[in-house]
Amino acid sequence: xxxxxxxxxxxxxxxxxxxxxxxxxxxxxxxxxxxxxxxxxxxxxxxxxxxxxxxxxxxxxxxxxxxxxxxxxxxxxxxxxxxxxxxxxxxxxxxxxxxxxxxxx
Numbered sequence: 272x273x274x275x276x277x278x279x280x281x282x283x284x285x286x287x288x289x290x291x292x293x294x295x296x297x298x299x300x301x302x303x304x305x306x307x308x309x310x311x312x313x314x315x316x317x318x319x320x321x322x323x324x325x326x327x328x329x330x331x332x333x334x335x336x337x338x339x340x341x342x343x344x345x346x347x348x349x350x351x352x353x354x355x356x357x358x359x360x361x362x363x364x365x366x367x368x369x370x371x372x373x374x375x376x
Contacts, residue, residue, distance in 0.1 A: 273367040277304045277322070280375035289362035295371065296320035296358035306373050313358035315339060320357040321346040325370035329353055332360050332369070348374030 272288040277299060279285070289298040299307035299320065308319035315338045324332050332355060335343060339359050343350050357371065 323372040
């Protein structure tokens, strides 16, 4: 099972193994990662699961699609080139060790 680490804005880290195929918003909520809320349940309608993908991992997670890109325009934290909605990233063996930074909202 791939391991994912969320680094909070205060430097604390939360790591968890996530079953392949599960989206990382659901994994964050299940592991009580603060500030990853997922109000819409992954339907691309709220942007409350905004994260910054660590630069070393960005290419492996892929770029945002058109709908995700539009939703990233309304995030409460600053959008950066590494911004993604975690509901749109699925765990896979290729992402074992993935690091996501949680913005300060």
